[in-house]
Amino acid sequence: MFDLEWILQNLPRLLEALLVNVQITVFGYLIALTLGLLIAIVRRVPYFGAVLHAAMEFIRTTPLVIQAVFVFLLTPAFISPLTVGIVVIGVHYAAYTAEVYRSGIEGVAKGQWEAARALSLPVSRTWGAVVLPQAIRKVIPALGNYLIATFKDTPLLIAISVAEVLTVARQIGSASFRIAEVYTIVGFLFLIVTIPSAILLRRLERRYAAV
Template structure:
């Protein structure tokens, strides 16, 4: 048996690329949920009573393992809900607990005078948030938000716990059948790098272009 079999590599690549596509889909959809829900949570947390309740829930999510959350929600979900749907939602909610903190730091970084000026001009809350606070806050936290995109991408292999056929799951299946684990897992590493490195470069470019100096 040779160390590296190019014929096996060619045969395995279609299934691995299929798993990579599932991984990318789960990451993108989960990230969109995390960005949207995280922003909503950051805004709601400024309401005293409701904010304290939301903070408690977010602390619980951050301090429990993602894989345990995936399995727990999957077991409770109706049979009509697919594993992929559960995985995307749980990924999004889990990471919203982190993006909410990122947004919160950006919001708190907006100068107090900006808030006071908005009140002096009697601007409605929607105008204050949409035109003054959020544009400044989001620019400051672009790098941190981008880092969570890469972190989520690296966490998607945990979806194997609920049966989602993502990249690592495909590699395990192929390796267990062919007994060529070296090629299977090495290809997984290269495919992850093929996505994460361009993503990191794009995030750095966005940081230089939009992040506040």
């Protein structure tokens, strides 16, 4: 069933496409980390935080692929599908990382907030030097899990024709009628990325659990 020569012939094209998945993951995850932190902080503002929470709930409870297609259809033609995919994935996972950050912030002891107020620290100093260093350290393992989840969801962008590895695999499979072979290769490529990442995250989890 598996022709090694055919696999080696098509592997460079698949690896090049896999780099697109990695690119989407890196930039989308950076958006998720940054936007998620901003959302977690702003959610503590009365009234406005409730509206933001409702928006995040909507994002979390609708499928990523539908969000990608909907945004893609509304986006001007000069914006590439890759850009749309990065932004959609970033915003989608920001809704999840915001909850992670929120749990970390709420886990900071009340005495830390009171001590900052007693020292008359400005708000920016309270957040930057007291609250966030403690909160983020506690949630690093959970944030890492979303990195792997982001990578595994990148093939969903096949719905908007992003030239990622699953899109290229479908093209190769359609042209050669070797669907099973090419999809198996893609599965192994994902394992090669996700398994070492998962091992690294477990080590980080044990390290920060001991802190």
